[in-house]
Amino acid sequence: MESAILLKRITILPMTRAEDLLEGDLLIRRGRIAYLGPSRDWVDEDGLEVYQGKNKVAIPGFVNAHTHLGMTFLRGFADDMDLHTWLVDKIWPMETKLRPGDVYCFSLLGALELIAAGVTTFADMYWSMEEVARVVTECGLRACLSQALIVAGKDHPERELEGGLRFALENRGAAEGRITTMLAPHAVYTCPPDFLKLVREAAIRERLGLHIHLSETRKEVEDCRIAYGATPPRLLRNLGLFELPILAIHCIWPEEGDFSILAKAKGVVHCPTSNLKIAAGIAPVTKLLSSGSNVALGTDGACSNNRLEMLQEIKTAALLAKTRTRDPKALPAFRALQMATLGGARALGLEEQIGTLEAWKQADITIFDFDAPHLTPCFDHYSHLAYAALPSDVTAVMVQGRWLYKNRRHLTLDRPSVQQEAVERVQKLMSR
Numbered sequence: 001m002e003s004a005i006l007l008k009r010i011t012i013l014p015m016t017r018a019e020d021l022l023e024g025d026l027l028i029r030r031g032r033i034a035y036l037g038p039s040r041d042w043v044d045e046d047g048l049e050v051y052q053g054k055n056k057v058a059i060p061g062f063v064n065a066h067t068h069l070g071m072t073f074l075r076g077f078a079d080d081m082d083l084h085t086w087l088v089d090k091i092w093p094m095e096t097k098l099r100p101g102d103v104y105c106f107s108l109l110g111a112l113e114l115i116a117a118g119v120t121t122f123a124d125m126y127w128s129m130e131e132v133a134r135v136v137t138e139c140g141l142r143a144c145l146s147q148a149l150i151v152a153g154k155d156h157p158e159r160e161l162e163g164g165l166r167f168a169l170e171n172r173g174a175a176e177g178r179i180t181t182m183l184a185p186h187a188v189y190t191c192p193p194d195f196l197k198l199v200r201e202a203a204i205r206e207r208l209g210l211h212i213h214l215s216e217t218r219k220e221v222e223d224c225r226i227a228y229g230a231t232p233p234r235l236l237r238n239l240g241l242f243e244l245p246i247l248a249i250h251c252i253w254p255e256e257g258d259f260s261i262l263a264k265a266k267g268v269v270h271c272p273t274s275n276l277k278i279a280a281g282i283a284p285v286t287k288l289l290s291s292g293s294n295v296a297l298g299t300d301g302a303c304s305n306n307r308l309e310m311l312q313e314i315k316t317a318a319l320l321a322k323t324r325t326r327d328p329k330a331l332p333a334f335r336a337l338q339m340a341t342l343g344g345a346r347a348l349g350l351e352e353q354i355g356t357l358e359a360w361k362q363a364d365i366t367i368f369d370f371d372a373p374h375l376t377p378c379f380d381h382y383s384h385l386a387y388a389a390l391p392s393d394v395t396a397v398m399v400q401g402r403w404l405y406k407n408r409r410h411l412t413l414d415r416p417s418v419q420q421e422a423v424e425r426v427q428k429l430m431s432r
């Protein structure tokens, strides 16, 4: 008998519609959801693991739709400054000291944090991405990976593209299908139009999507208009990039004509905490939603957030949308949670596999323990998850039906040794 896992008498939030919440059983076979419905008597079969669901709440694993996982080494290194100063004076000089083994170790550190906070899928844009792919393979997470392409000031931009393309082609479908890949031109201020045209041709030829920071600051929009006579979304549209599946990160400063362009993206990724911390602005989320955009949520890197977990993004997104529109109904709890689950899955083109709990979807599941003072009493599970729950309330996490975390313990990674190595590597890197 193949092994199976039964989540018994558990509260299930499928995240399809708010009213689909149920108390019942969820059976996982061969990594997929085989049954989800009212509790019933199961035949006591060999290899059936029964997980008791008392006070437990199962939801689709969170999708962190934009991060730079390896940046965990710079958490707290450069705070309280604007994007340009932060990036040019602080971050990029430190990142030139990174060696592939460092990216591996610091990404493991990030993976520990993602898993313990109930994130099961992340979209990453960074360097030495082979190392990040190795981390994904080992830790059991699902990921959409892309090598960051920054070519401004470089002599041979085509070599950048070759590297990013090679990574994308060699790694798509890796880790038992958990890895998908994209091309990631970093932004319009680091990738000129001629290069973006090359990226477009390669992406069309190889059927790859794009991952790009877009309209993050006013300066980016103004500089783009001066240099190319168009806003960043219009520049990309004019270059034909919106004909491809595109993951548009931030989109804080879209102008009137930009909304219909952004509606064509697979996802606009809202990173509210990072945006607030860098004082980049507040994205017009309700207007993006009403004009047809699929909005997902991301944390961005650990040194602009400074966490990688999604509950903070869900709550901050909901609060900001309400404040920006002066309407408390602007982004209700269920809708904000949906952005962090189904919205993320759609943004990454994975909605057929993950993002909701439904029969035959992949069993990527996060389980919260609601036996806590700040979750008692419970009138509304969506409200508690969006506004009251903490990442430490996550008690178990699985991807493809494999436990990565159970009873608040990591099962695929050795937390103490990863943390110790990270500290040692940071000390060496700083002295380089």
Ligand SMILES: [Zn+2]
Pocket (backbone or CB within 6 Å): 066, 067, 068, 213, 249, 300, 301
């Ligand atoms: Zn970013």
